[in-house]
Amino acid sequence: MPKQPFSNEQTYFALQEVERTHLASQENQSLKLEEERAREKALHFMKCPKCGQPLEETPIGAVRVDQCRACAGIWLEKGELEAIQKEEGGFVAKLFDVFHK
The missing domain is CATH 1.20.5 (Single alpha-helices involved in coiled-coils or other helix-helix interfaces)
Structure with missing residues (x-):
């Protein structure tokens, strides 16, 4: 059919x-x-991108950055470098200029 x-x-x-x-x-x-x-x-x-160990928040002036206690790396989130630069000036301002060239 x-x-x-x-x-x-x-x-x-x-x-x-x-x-x-x-x-x-x-x-x-x-x-x-x-x-x-x-x-x-x-x-x-909150793990270090370099070694994978836990990060701890560490104050730098009024800004709290992430720091690895194992490898001593410091990791910044968006806007933290600018905030540190405004607050600290001097060396940090020069460092900031290097990254923005």
């Missing part, structure tokens, strides 16, 4: 199922990406 073509109703529901499956797949991928980002952040938060 020859196959009968899909009716309009069958085609409609098949397309709806394909779209639903596609949207569910996209949502699943988004959730997995968010979970991966959260996991990566938890693994690396």
Whole structure:
């Protein structure tokens, strides 16, 4: 017996199922990406980029920078160098000028 073509109703529901499956797949991928980002952040938060040891906040004037007690590295977040430069001036201002050339 020859196959009968899909009716309009069958085609409609098949397309709806394909779209639903596609949207569910996209949502699943988004959730997995968010979970991966959260996991990566938890693994690396307040860890030294150089040696992986924990970072501690250390005050430099009114600014608190992240410092590694193992390798003595100092890590600055966005805007911290400018804040230190405004507060301290002198050597830090010259250092800041070197990085902005």
